[in-house]
Amino acid sequence: MESPSLPVTAKDWTSTSLHRVLCMQGGEGDVSYVNNSDCQALAITLCKPILISSLQSIKLFTSPIIRIADLGCATGSNTFDTVDTVVETLRQLFTTVYGGGSLEFEAFFCDLPSNDFNMLFRLLSEKQKVDSSKYFAGGVAGSFYDRLFPRGTIHVAVSLSALHWLSQIPEKVLEKGSRTWNKGRTWIEGAKKEVVDAYTEQSDKDLDDFLKCRKEEMVEGGVLFVLMGGRPSGSSSQFGDQDTRAKHPFTTTMEQAWQDLIDEGPFLAFALINLVRGFDR
């Protein structure tokens, strides 16, 4: 899961605070995020009209500089689409409202320190060589569950397909022998209620932290746009239809993969820090 240049030790993986090591696969290989992010690209394309519509409501043009943060940007072709959409939309809006003028944009691509920023900057540099609509850009390495920017400095914050990653494994599920122990499993689908509750509690805390941090960082009148997976309220399954008792095929595959790992002998203990929230959350 980590960038090739950032070796992750067993100690890192068994820590509850995975947010310093987890990231999309860097580089340009067959299993890289660059070459395996069509699904995310589709989600971003589908939500684009809603993003544009949200931006129309912005009240920002008292400042000649607009600062944009893409939170959980990863590294790939999707990375730049969101910021491009924001810049194009706001530039057009500014021209329509004010008849043009000098508006400058500063965009920040944010992800965990283990993200492949070298690749991101290389792709960005190639892109900016041919782009007519240039903006100033930077990378910010940190967790979006912490503060990333000074107070009141971000006009548009966008987080697409990223908030299902939790900041850490709930400590409870790692306590061997406790009621909340997840038996070292990598998956909460089909886990007992106590485990699901521990993840839900973590998820609630994380979402709360995310919103508190953005509240500090954002300019009044700005736009915070979030795209995240959801499931029907009350559904206990992360994927399937709650009315069917059949296991979702993805769960079956994950359980089989997990069993294979166990059968192969010594392995690192780790748990999933990814939760699809219910709509009621």
Place this chain on the structure above:
Amino acid sequence: MESPSLPVTAKDWTSTSLHRVLCMQGGEGDVSYVNNSDCQALAITLCKPILISSLQSIKLFTSPIIRIADLGCATGSNTFDTVDTVVETLRQLFTTVYGGGSLEFEAFFCDLPSNDFNMLFRLLSEKQKVDSSKYFAGGVAGSFYDRLFPRGTIHVAVSLSALHWLSQIPEKVLEKGSRTWNKGRTWIEGAKKEVVDAYTEQSDKDLDDFLKCRKEEMVEGGVLFVLMGGRPSGSSSQFGDQDTRAKHPFTTTMEQAWQDLIDEGPFLAFALINLVRGFDR
């Protein structure tokens, strides 16, 4: 010279515009910049009192946020020393003048896109875990001979031991058979006047571009602090004492290395884009 994750082709090296590929050696190996930057560390330590003294003259405290740019930061332990010094000095000054209050800092570590930002962010993340004096930080990948930030947004810009790197090889010295051709040599020490003049011209243009960009980016009343190598006015040598006719040992070593490269057969054509300016410039 480039980061291991960014392979450089022969085509890249023979281009005049090397500023997109040249950088300090990334990683943590024996030949990495991280482990071979004591000389730069010494220069930075020696200039620290002058930097602190310059910062005392700053007129910035109308803003609750101070933005700092380190231009040509590379990746290593030196990378953070400069920004740490700026933040500590300004925080103390603010406390002395205003008796404390809430001042936030945003620092940008700037270098070419080929710099090892993955390593930089990893080191920064480790450092920030234990630092009491935290600041918000980002990486900016680009040439400091171009604009890197929106207008009037940088309060302190620092460039230490970086401005001797030119933006490109002067095209003239690559024109085979011309009076300014440098015979594919990697070194201008001892080269004919036309070659040295071509480099000087490039150097003048670059310094001019650097200052024009900073003029746009900087806040009025801010501080631009530059440390760069120099040589006595009128001296034609990059290193030695102009009164002695003996070759500087570094030149002799470089010439020998160059001859070895030629003797070993096919090699890439490249030239040095590094110039120690005279004080009169």
